[in-house]
Amino acid sequence: MTKTNKDPLVKISKRQNLALQYKLLLTVGAIILSLALGALLLACLGYNPFEFYVQLILGNFKNASYLKLLIRTLIPLLITSLGVSLAFKMRFWNIGAEGQFIIGAIIAMTFSLFIGDSLPSPLGAIVIVLLGALGGGIYALFVALLKVKYNTNETLMTLMLNYVALYLASYMLKTDFYAIQGQGVPSFKVIAESLWLTEISIGKFSFDTALFVAIALVIILFVYFKQSKQGYELNVVGDSPNTAKYAGMKVKWIIVRTMFLSGAIIGMAGALKLCGSSAGHTFSANITGGVGWTSIIVAWLAKLNPIGIFIASLLMSILERGCEFARTSMNMNSAISDVLQGIILFTVLACDFFIGYKVSFRKKAKPGIATEDNGDVLKETPSVQSAEENVSSDFSCEEQATVSEHVDIVTENIEEIPEAVSSEASESLPEASLPDVTLPSVLTEESVPIDEEKNAQTNDTEKEDIKADKTEKGEIKNKTAAKKASSKKSSASAAKTAKSSKGTKSTTKKTSEKKTTKVKASSTRKTNSNKKGGADNE
Amino acid sequence: MNNAVMAIILTIGEAIRRGTPLLLGTTGEILNEKSGSLNLGVEGTMAVGAITGALLGLTTSSVFLALLGAFIGGMFCGLIYAFLTISLKANQNVTGLAITIFGSGLCLFVGETLKSSGKFPSYTTSFYNAITSGGIPGLKDIPYIGTLLFSYNVLVYIAIVIAIVVWIYITKTKSGLRMRAAGENPAAADSVGINVDAERYKNIVLGSGIMGLGGVYMALFINNGLWNTDWIAGYGWIAVALVIFANWSSARAIWGSYIFGLLLALKSRMPSLASAFPSILSWSTAIPTEVFDALPFIVTMLVLIISSMRKNKNSGCPAGLGLNYFREER
Numbered sequence: 001m002t003k004t005n006k007d008p009l010v011k012i013s014k015r016q017n018l019a020l021q022y023k024l025l026l027t028v029g030a031i032i033l034s035l036a037l038g039a040l041l042l043a044c045l046g047y048n049p050f051e052f053y054v055q056l057i058l059g060n061f062k063n064a065s066y067l068k069l070l071i072r073t074l075i076p077l078l079i080t081s082l083g084v085s086l087a088f089k090m091r092f093w094n095i096g097a098e099g100q101f102i103i104g105a106i107i108a109m110t111f112s113l114f115i116g117d118s119l120p121s122p123l124g125a126i127v128i129v130l131l132g133a134l135g136g137g138i139y140a141l142f143v144a145l146l147k148v149k150y151n152t153n154e155t156l157m158t159l160m161l162n163y164v165a166l167y168l169a170s171y172m173l174k175t176d177f178y179a180i181q182g183q184g185v186p187s188f189k190v191i192a193e194s195l196w197l198t199e200i201s202i203g204k205f206s207f208d209t210a211l212f213v214a215i216a217l218v219i220i221l222f223v224y225f226k227q228s229k230q231g232y233e234l235n236v237v238g239d240s241p242n243t244a245k246y247a248g249m250k251v252k253w254i255i256v257r258t259m260f261l262s263g264a265i266i267g268m269a270g271a272l273k274l275c276g277s278s279a280g281h282t283f284s285a286n287i288t289g290g291v292g293w294t295s296i297i298v299a300w301l302a303k304l305n306p307i308g309i310f311i312a313s314l315l316m317s318i319l320e321r322g323c324e325f326a327r328t329s330m331n332m333n334s335a336i337s338d339v340l341q342g343i344i345l346f347t348v349l350a351c352d353f354f355i356g357y358k359v360s361f362r363k364k365a366k367p368g369i370a371t372e373d374n375g376d377v378l379k380e381t382p383s384v385q386s387a388e389e390n391v392s393s394d395f396s397c398e399e400q401a402t403v404s405e406h407v408d409i410v411t412e413n414i415e416e417i418p419e420a421v422s423s424e425a426s427e428s429l430p431e432a433s434l435p436d437v438t439l440p441s442v443l444t445e446e447s448v449p450i451d452e453e454k455n456a457q458t459n460d461t462e463k464e465d466i467k468a469d470k471t472e473k474g475e476i477k478n479k480t481a482a483k484k485a486s487s488k489k490s491s492a493s494a495a496k497t498a499k500s501s502k503g504t505k506s507t508t509k510k511t512s513e514k515k516t517t518k519v520k521a522s523s524t525r526k527t528n529s530n531k532k533g534g535a536d537n538e
Numbered sequence: 539m540n541n542a543v544m545a546i547i548l549t550i551g552e553a554i555r556r557g558t559p560l561l562l563g564t565t566g567e568i569l570n571e572k573s574g575s576l577n578l579g580v581e582g583t584m585a586v587g588a589i590t591g592a593l594l595g596l597t598t599s600s601v602f603l604a605l606l607g608a609f610i611g612g613m614f615c616g617l618i619y620a621f622l623t624i625s626l627k628a629n630q631n632v633t634g635l636a637i638t639i640f641g642s643g644l645c646l647f648v649g650e651t652l653k654s655s656g657k658f659p660s661y662t663t664s665f666y667n668a669i670t671s672g673g674i675p676g677l678k679d680i681p682y683i684g685t686l687l688f689s690y691n692v693l694v695y696i697a698i699v700i701a702i703v704v705w706i707y708i709t710k711t712k713s714g715l716r717m718r719a720a721g722e723n724p725a726a727a728d729s730v731g732i733n734v735d736a737e738r739y740k741n742i743v744l745g746s747g748i749m750g751l752g753g754v755y756m757a758l759f760i761n762n763g764l765w766n767t768d769w770i771a772g773y774g775w776i777a778v779a780l781v782i783f784a785n786w787s788s789a790r791a792i793w794g795s796y797i798f799g800l801l802l803a804l805k806s807r808m809p810s811l812a813s814a815f816p817s818i819l820s821w822s823t824a825i826p827t828e829v830f831d832a833l834p835f836i837v838t839m840l841v842l843i844i845s846s847m848r849k850n851k852n853s854g855c856p857a858g859l860g861l862n863y864f865r866e867e868r
Contacts, residue, residue, distance in 0.1 A: 013866060150843065153782070160838050163772055164836060296639075338639055338644075
């Protein structure tokens with residue numbers, strides 16, 4: 001057609017499953033890259049990056065008391081990330097972990113002030129933590145119910161509930177029930193000692209029983225995702241709600257149930273933090289310490305795998321503690337941990353691309369590579385042809401014969417194909433994925449570029465009037481019309497080109513390429529449209 | 539009576555002042571969403587725009603450079619978002635959240651670092667006068683109406699102009715049509731020769747730049763250029779929700795923003811309103827301020843719920859919103 005008469009410089013294609021070690025390698029590479037970027041940023045801001053990274057390690061492992069702080073940071077983050085991953089698994093964007101955490105802690109605080117020391121030591125804490133979990137679960141359930149009933153945007157709803165919970169928490173400080181209104185700054189009451197979590201200490205190092213809960217949850221969720229029917233359902237709902245529906249799963253019930261569990265786990269993290277020593281056995285408006293946000297990074301970094309979440313949350317905790325340490329030792333603000341977390345997430349997102357897609361650059365066709373490429377095409381052509389036969393009755397046998405004949409030539413002489421020709425093929429590719437295969441693709445080849453331009457024009461003028469949601473229909477209609485019109489012309493021209501050898505090569509290449517994409521497209525379309533239907537309704 | 543009228547006018551004025559960053563954020567987000575990208579990074583984009591714009595503005599004492607810096611800061615975030623979601627096909631939700639975490643963190647880090655070392659720039663008198671003594675000369679001296687309509691800083695008017703221009707661009711121009719096609723049905727748009735990726739890149743970067751202007755507004759006009767650990771304070775998230783409220787039309791976003799601006803203004807304006815209308819509003823003094831803090835968010839939730847209950851056939855929501863486009867997957 002016009003300017004872009006070249007193969008795309010970079011070609012991107014989907015990759016099948018990449019071996020695990022490569023995935024890990026890429027992820028580790030991404031994290032290293034992000035640390036390098038972080039170092040660059042630090043250097044720009046006038047800090048010594050090497051010193052910073054040394055502090056990062058020192059701040060966690062200098063001695064037992066630092067390690068203790070690391071574990072304290074880890075526990076709420078780990079549990080919250082597990083809760084978040086449960087919702088993310090089914091592509092339910094629960095970013096309300098902050099709020100659910102706070103509500104869990106608020107409920108736990110409320111009941112612990114009611115109960116006082118009337119319950120014996122472990123029982124009281126268990127009751128409080130379970131109540132906190134219930135609170136967080138109900139807070140999340142509210143959003144899930146709205147989602148399944150009215151398809152309300154869950155991302156924004158959970159987010160708004162964060163703020164509501166936050167302001168509720170800061171209001172609590174003004175009440176006599178929760179806080180001691182002494183002279184000067186009011187402070188929250190400390191919960192009764194019988195409700196505290198048991199502290200286990202080994203020398204200087206100590207941790208509370210919440211660590212066992214966290215590790216137990218890692219194992220439980222690992223089994224839940226991998227072995228249980230419910231875990232499987234989560235995956236299916238996440239990938240394609242429609243598939244889940246057709247398979248007889250109660251999608252709505254799964255969403256509600258999972259969201260409740262997700263909120264409950266996060267609420268439990270809040271209650272555990274309240275009862276634990278890290279928060280001083282009391283409440284505060286910033287009790288979350290930002291875990292609600294960090295947990296999103298952790299969950300995504302770990303690809304929602306519970307074991308991975310354990311590792312990722314450990315890394316993030318190390319980062320956070322290290323930044324906290326650097327604050328005093330290097331006089332550096334600890335908000336740098338947020339920046340670094342953001343950068344890590346950027347690079348990991350970028351690395352996901354290289355896991356999921358293959359990038360190949362335009363190359364001057366080398367014999368080896370070219371035949372390899374065409375080998376793929378060849379393998380797929382026979383089945384494609386038979387499929388094509390069924391679909392299109394007016395696909396003449398002669399043309400078919402020429403097609404299969406010349407495929408051989410193509411594979412032999414592929415390096416001779418002029419660039420212009422192959423680019424034409426790539427340009428006409430869009431045609432290949434039209435929803436309904438009504439006409440054989442060969443016929444439309446030649447006239448496609450011209451008609452495309454026409455289409456663009458007519459469409460533009462037409463679309464002015466048509467409402468936005470109708471554009472799709474209009475375009476399809478236009479296209480089928482254009483196809484019919486072009487078929488007459490092109491049957492003649494196709495026959496003409498069949499005689500010149502180069503021309504045929506190109507056509508055959510075109511058709512074969514087209515067919516493969518067509519088949520791929522049609523096979524992926526089902527799952528694809530399913531995804532479109534349900535995954536993101538925002 | 540005079541007192542009462544003035545109280546109302548001042549409240550509306552405060553609503554417009556607080557609605558303006560919402561309007562800029564919403565307009566930017568509409569550009570993003572109409573081209574098919576659900577950018578949840580508004581909060582972070584605004585934060586980056588705020589810090590770059592405010593620092594540049596405060597050090598050079600130039601309003602223009604402040605706006606330019608904010609625009610570039612926003613565009614930088616938009617570019618990251620666009621690169622990750624379009625070129626690298628990353629999940630839009632997660633990328634947006636990453637932008638928010640990164641942007642808010644960057645703003646906080648830079649601000650706190652400068653503050654703690656005592657280097658955070660403060661207002662020069664001329665700059666302070668330049669940004670506070672807004673309004674259209676002559677017209678703003680008209681009693682009441684002048685205060686109500688013509689007394690605001692320059693960015694309030696710029697925001698309205700941007701919103702209207704964006705509305706015209708989206709609904710009336712040919713390039714707006716292309717951009718909408720890329721958002722509605724990228725596969726169909728591609729097949730008629732529209733470069734979907736380019737359309738999306740262009741509008742994300744442009745929209746994010748506009749969000750950045752909203753950020754610098756927050757820094758310079760709402761927070762008066764004084765460092766505060768949370769400059770954006772959730773305005774970015776309200777802007778995301780406002781897009782739904784405005785039904786993806788930046789013209790509707792104008793009054794939508796001012797309604798939410800009113801909700802945001804209530805906290806500071808309620809006492810004087812209550813004293814102006816003691817008989818009607820005396821109850822308001824008993825309400826804790828946290829309720830007013832949470833009110834915009836609660837109303838946003840109500841808006842979300844109601845708009846989802848009402849199955850709107852004329853919804854302006856693009857069909858391809860939130861979906862990455864990959865040519866080979868059509």
